[in-house]
Amino acid sequence: MAIGDALLARARDIPVRRAGRSTRWTTVGLGLVVVVLAYLPYVAYTTVTDRLVDFLMLLTMATMWNLLAGYAGLVSVGQQAYVGLGAYAVLQLSDWGVQPYLGVLLAAAVCTVIALPTSLLAFRLRGDYFAVGTWVIAEVYRLLIVRDGDLGGGSGRSLTTLSGLDHTLREALTYWVALAVAVLALLGCYLLLRSRLGLALTSVRDNETAARSAGVDVRRAKRVVYLVSAAGCGSAGGVLLVSSLNVHPDTAFSVQWSAYMIFIAVIGGIGYLEGAIVGSIVFFAVQEIFANYGSWYLILLGALAVIGAVWLPRGLWGELRARTGAQLFPLRYRVDTPVTAATPVPVER
Amino acid sequence: MAWVNAVVQGILLGGLYALFACGLSIVFGVMRIVNLAHGDFAVLAAFLAYSVADATGLGPFWAGVIVIPVLAAVGYLLQRVLLQRSLGVGPLATLLATFGLSVIIQNVLLQTYSADARALDIGRLASASLRISGQLSISYLALITFVLAVVVLVGLQLYLSRTRTGRMLRASSDDPEAARLVGADSRHLYGIATSIAFATVALAGVMFAMRSSFDPSIGPTRLIFAFEAVVIGGLGSLWGTLVGGMVLGLAQTVAGQFDPALTLLAGHVIFLAVLAFRPQGLIPARST
Numbered sequence: 001m002a003i004g005d006a007l008l009a010r011a012r013d014i015p016v017r018r019a020g021r022s023t024r025w026t027t028v029g030l031g032l033v034v035v036v037l038a039y040l041p042y043v044a045y046t047t048v049t050d051r052l053v054d055f056l057m058l059l060t061m062a063t064m065w066n067l068l069a070g071y072a073g074l075v076s077v078g079q080q081a082y083v084g085l086g087a088y089a090v091l092q093l094s095d096w097g098v099q100p101y102l103g104v105l106l107a108a109a110v111c112t113v114i115a116l117p118t119s120l121l122a123f124r125l126r127g128d129y130f131a132v133g134t135w136v137i138a139e140v141y142r143l144l145i146v147r148d149g150d151l152g153g154g155s156g157r158s159l160t161t162l163s164g165l166d167h168t169l170r171e172a173l174t175y176w177v178a179l180a181v182a183v184l185a186l187l188g189c190y191l192l193l194r195s196r197l198g199l200a201l202t203s204v205r206d207n208e209t210a211a212r213s214a215g216v217d218v219r220r221a222k223r224v225v226y227l228v229s230a231a232g233c234g235s236a237g238g239v240l241l242v243s244s245l246n247v248h249p250d251t252a253f254s255v256q257w258s259a260y261m262i263f264i265a266v267i268g269g270i271g272y273l274e275g276a277i278v279g280s281i282v283f284f285a286v287q288e289i290f291a292n293y294g295s296w297y298l299i300l301l302g303a304l305a306v307i308g309a310v311w312l313p314r315g316l317w318g319e320l321r322a323r324t325g326a327q328l329f330p331l332r333y334r335v336d337t338p339v340t341a342a343t344p345v346p347v348e349r
Numbered sequence: 350m351a352w353v354n355a356v357v358q359g360i361l362l363g364g365l366y367a368l369f370a371c372g373l374s375i376v377f378g379v380m381r382i383v384n385l386a387h388g389d390f391a392v393l394a395a396f397l398a399y400s401v402a403d404a405t406g407l408g409p410f411w412a413g414v415i416v417i418p419v420l421a422a423v424g425y426l427l428q429r430v431l432l433q434r435s436l437g438v439g440p441l442a443t444l445l446a447t448f449g450l451s452v453i454i455q456n457v458l459l460q461t462y463s464a465d466a467r468a469l470d471i472g473r474l475a476s477a478s479l480r481i482s483g484q485l486s487i488s489y490l491a492l493i494t495f496v497l498a499v500v501v502l503v504g505l506q507l508y509l510s511r512t513r514t515g516r517m518l519r520a521s522s523d524d525p526e527a528a529r530l531v532g533a534d535s536r537h538l539y540g541i542a543t544s545i546a547f548a549t550v551a552l553a554g555v556m557f558a559m560r561s562s563f564d565p566s567i568g569p570t571r572l573i574f575a576f577e578a579v580v581i582g583g584l585g586s587l588w589g590t591l592v593g594g595m596v597l598g599l600a601q602t603v604a605g606q607f608d609p610a611l612t613l614l615a616g617h618v619i620f621l622a623v624l625a626f627r628p629q630g631l632i633p634a635r636s637t
Binding site: 069075077124125127128129131132133136137139143146147255259262263270294295298299302303305306308309310311 | 377381382383385431434435438439440441442443444445446448449450452453456457459460569572573576577580584610613614617618620621624625628
């Protein structure tokens with residue numbers, strides 16, 4: 001006990017910090033990027049902002065998938081359940097008189113509520129079986145929506161409550177909503193991971209048994225992540241509806257969404273918030289470059305994901321960080337030891 | 350009588366599901382991984398059989414006889430080159446890699462064969478059936494598929510319990526380290542397990558292609574049905590997989606008798622119910 005107390009007393013003297021000078025600059029840089037992006041509708045054509053809406057939507061989804069897989073170890077092939085439910089939530093809410101842009105944010109709440117009972121069932125499966133189980137659950141939600149004639153059943157429906165808006169204004173509003181959702185998703189993940197729960201999640205990721213023995217409520221931590229992920233994907237689904245203005249069950253609940261999320265996260269780096277950003281940029285670039293070659297871009301991205309998963313499990317950002325220590329979101333702890341204060345030793349999260 | 354017909358058809362359909370599922374069951378039993386491209390390899394086999402039949406003029410049965418060993422070889426290679434490596438990387442790697450493979454196969458098939466639906470032409474056998482009464486008739490093809498499924502499952506069970514390789518496979522599954530100590534080459538054994546899985550899924554794909562049309566996008570649905578059969582029956586139990594396939598088939602055809610739109614939903618609901626109330630499956634592996 002005495003030794004432990006002495007060690008604790010000593011440890012208390014060593015400053016442990018997350019932020020540093022470089023992270024302060026990246027925070028400013030990220031803030032600037034957001035400001036520039038927010039200003040874009042005033043200077044750019046809607047064709048540009050249209051493409052960026054898709055980009056921001058994918059970024060949101062990939063961030064959520066990355067949180068789920070990277071921090072809770074839950075590989076889901078069924079996140080399209082919440083993309084679809086989010087889109088249909090906005091449609092249903094708009095039928096009830098809720099402004100669709102507000103509906104995009106409410107879709108997050110709707111998906112969280114639906115995700116709670118869903119998690120009770122899905123969490124009975126572990127590892128690989130969780131992946132396919134969530135996929136089946138997404139199929140069930142699709143089949144239930146198909147049976148609802150008011151929501152367009154199997155042939156889909158259009159969102160008409162936005163048609164009163166001026167075209168350019170509507171495009172700009174949609175863009176801002178997409179941007180807000182993406183920023184909130186990244187910021188939310190960042191704050192979540194910096195919180196006490198984030199510490200619990202990191203310990204679960206590194207060693208679940210050890211985390212449990214240290215008193216971490218593993219199930220609760222994973223459930224919170226699952227709910228947050230559902231909320232984010234729900235809002236992304238809402239963005240899908242307000243940007244395309246119509247919804248079809250087969251596209252909204254398509255496993256394609258999970259494929260995109262997985263490819264982006266694997267290529268960018270699972271378990272790094274920055275990974276989703278890097279992965280989305282790569283994904284988007286490949287999609288744009290091969291836009292005229294049918295589905296070859298998917299074959300290429302699939303191949304990149306296979307190679308990434310097996311030969312480069314840390315992804316592009318993970319490799320970059322291993323070499324340079326770069327981080328956009330200060331999540332790592334740094335120990336500034338009194339002796340070598342000039343060269344702080346980075347401690348792996 | 351329509352209900353008896355639905356039950357009989359459901360059980361026969363279950364045979365096909367079990368045939369799809371047994372490869373998944375074996376790979377999970379031995380390596381504790383799920384191949385998310387399982388269904389797509391079945392579709393790949395169907396397309397290969399289609400091409401072989403088209404190019405050589407052989408009947409679909411003989412085309413199947415050629416395709417099955419090819420897929421078995423593909424399975425062995427895939428295990429040795431990709432999956433074995435992914436096993437060492439971490440628990441997520443295999444899932445992600447096989448999911449990537451699934452998307453690759455679907456889109457390569459789409460580029461090569463287009464999205465048109467195709468079918469393997471088996472001539473008169475497609476419509477020939479054993480007429481029992483006015484409303485109850487059993488298609489020979491469905492019966493052949495069911496018998497094949499039972500033969501494959503019995504064969505696999507005997508292989509795993511009676512032969513030297515089968516015993517080593519089970520040993521590797523129970524404790525890879527200990528199995529290695531007594532001379533089992535786990536990498537080769539895993540390759541064999543995967544090649545068996547691929548042979549059975551190729552057989553399932555070819556049988557499926559004889560009874561209904563197929564296109565590059567149907568793989569994931571096959572995977573889901575196979576997966577449901579495995580979980581309903583109980584993880585890692587081959588008899589369970591047969592029972593699981595039949596329960597799934599029954600749920601689908603009986604619900605379809607009420608309302609054709611309910612067919613898929615009923616299967617999924619049975620699966621979720623088993624998950625909620627009997628997560629170990631109907632016939633768990635260790636209790637038998």
